[in-house]
Amino acid sequence: MHFRTICLTSALALSAATAHAGAHGEMNFNRIASFATVSNMAEGEDTSRETSAEIIAATADGMTLVYTDSPLGVLGRIDITDPANPQPLGNIALGGEPTAVGIAGGMAIVGVNTSASYTDPSGYLAAINIDDGSEAEQCDLGGQPDSVAIAKDGSFAAVAIENERDEDLGDGRVGQMPAGFLVKVGLTAEGLPDCDTLQKIELTGLADVAPEDPEPEFVDINALGEVVVSLQENNHMVVVGADGSVMSHFSAGAVDLEGIDTTEEGALTFTDSQSGVVREPDAVKWLDDNHFATANEGDMDGGSRGWTIFHKDGTVVYESGTSFERALIEIGHYPEERSGNKGVEPESIETATFGDTPMVFVGSERGSVVGVYDVTDPTAPVLKQLLPSGIGPEGYVALPERNLLVSANEVGDAGPNAHVMLFEYAEGAASYPQLTSAGADELIGWGAISGMVAGENGIVYAVNDSFYGMQPTIFTIDTTQSPARITDALRITREGAPAQLMDMEGIALDGDGGFYVASEGRLDRGILHAIHHVSAEGEIEETIPFPKGIMAVERRWAAEGVAKVGDTLWVAIQREFDDDPENHTKLLAYNLESGEWGAVHYPKEAAESGWVGLSEITAHDDHVYLIERDNKFSDAQVKQITRVSVDQLTPAPIGSELPVVEKEVVYDLIPDLKAQGGYVVDKVEGLAIFEDGTTWVSTDNDGVDDSSGETFFWTVQF
Incomplete structure (x- = not known):
């Protein structure tokens, strides 16, 4: 086996668990069952x-x-x-x-x-x-x-x-x-x-x-x-x-x-x-x-x-x-x-x-x-x-x-x-x-939060997915307020016009005020598997399509997160492509200096039913952290944060035999999801870790389409 588990600690600020810690005398309704x-x-x-x-x-x-x-x-x-x-x-x-x-x-x-x-x-x-x-x-x-x-x-x-x-x-x-x-x-x-x-x-x-x-x-x-x-x-x-x-x-x-x-x-x-x-x-x-x-x-x-x-x-x-x-x-x-x-x-x-x-x-x-x-x-x-x-x-x-x-x-x-x-x-x-946009200068509609990254001074940046395909947006979230506040919505443009045909599932900082955004492809809808380099003003400056070797084996369940480690962008692929062994998916690597692609294999948990895949990746210190989850609700078995040490991230060329990394399971998210009082939701998709280790997790509410619309946004500690 290529993974091991380390000790877990309880959530720092899971709202449902701290609902009774408010000011004395304040009365509120909270879901209990x-x-x-x-x-x-x-x-x-x-x-x-x-x-x-x-x-x-x-x-x-x-x-x-x-x-x-x-x-x-x-x-x-x-x-x-x-x-x-x-x-x-x-x-x-x-x-x-x-x-x-x-x-x-x-x-x-x-x-x-x-x-x-x-x-x-x-x-x-x-x-x-x-x-x-x-x-x-x-x-x-x-x-x-x-x-x-x-x-x-x-x-x-x-x-x-x-x-x-x-x-x-x-x-x-x-x-x-x-x-x-x-x-x-x-x-x-x-x-x-x-x-x-x-x-x-x-x-x-x-x-x-x-x-x-x-x-x-x-x-x-x-x-x-x-x-x-x-x-x-x-x-x-x-x-x-x-x-x-x-x-x-x-x-x-x-x-x-x-x-x-x-x-x-x-x-x-x-x-x-x-x-x-x-x-x-x-x-x-x-x-x-x-x-x-x-x-x-x-x-x-x-x-x-x-x-x-x-x-x-x-x-x-x-x-x-x-x-x-x-x-x-x-x-x-x-x-x-x-x-x-x-x-x-x-x-x-x-x-x-x-x-x-x-x-x-x-x-x-x-x-x-x-x-x-x-x-x-x-x-x-x-x-x-x-x-x-x-x-x-x-x-x-x-x-x-x-x-x-x-x-x-x-x-x-x-x-x-x-x-x-x-x-x-x-x-x-x-x-x-x-999470709310109340108090913003203008009315900000939002939903389908699908990827996050930590900035500075308590700011998290988040993207929405293809549910809002005509309005790809980077949201600025102030986590120092309670509840956390969306204070700005940066609309992504291409050649000055609103960008389209994107399914943003991950975001990373470029180090110069801009962003790298991972877009999950859907070829039957004209959506490209790609990484987009987005300026601080929201303009797409460069599109980096997946290489031919990946496009030959791709499936629609692809990019679910992107993280920058040194000069390399690492992209978490949700599930197996045609050339992957069972219960293994790729972490794709793109070197910004050389333009070369590579990959390693990540070992997923085996699904009792349904499927298990990755839905986020972010870098912190000497590790990349990932969300690994199944597609189950209250019968969920796998909703967890894992990590892989950076020294294992030595990519092999696309098409060659890929090294298999060893993962550590650092946090089980299911108890936190159960503590919300409702049923366990399936789509845990956002993860942001600040320099001091403060970690925020979010769920994707599917744009309130055949969904309860609930977005959970909370901190965990491990």
């Missing part, structure tokens, strides 16, 4: 099936969570007696698709969709015993349910019967019959629906948009028994009194947006504007008996990228405008792939009072973040925190009596499944974000 929905599957079930956590509710004692899992057609249950260690209670199979859930007594009140078609919608309201999973009652609803709310005194349930449209017909617009409506049904002291009390409340003829076809989306009930209903596609709000009559109704209105990105072009350009964007609210929640908040996701014509507080008479009390979206931009959670649609797409809203502070929690479906607002003054909410909420947050439940907030995330990706995440409100500093 996540629960994978596949954990509720029975032994022997196919865990590769799609699962989801969408709408979520909690029992009165706050010890059990119940969520809807539409793909499986089940209710999932979680024991959170110890919220830091949630335990599976199993799934309850239903006779259709669960769309929403509330809890009354020991019963889960579930809306179940059984529709045969868009034109023949059907569904029922079921009371499911949470303890044993048995169905205690069922009421036919006469249509497709989409949202359920339980009155605060437990006396009745309200159900939005959406009877949703077919988006493939009529340009996907309302109206399409049959029309939706609202249902109220009384609940017994045991939490059972009394089907004989079912009241159908018509909502037709109210909206300016397709008044014949209201599509109720979301309902909530205040302490007076009044029901607020959002008609998303109709851009309308309705308030129904306790007696079932319509008290007020009004258009949700429109906003003008400045400084937004409306083009999906692989760049973050917040220079566009839109006028008269209709809000088209999705979720709605009462703040008190007179005010409610809406998440303005949009559907047919709108989506104002923000959220609004209304008085129940229709007066707009507060409009967030672009402020919520801009806050997400600053922490790297802007979803560029949704620029042409609805940006960060606020979809969910929760309200609760923690201590003496009334709060609104605004969930961004595409940004995968929840904003925590202090609404002591509902006319001037204050954004207090932004929490990493998992991929595609759909529902929230606040448990102030236990100082908990819970998010249900409906989306998984190729690695993690859908998750339920738990946050605790406690004394201590906020652990997220760990």
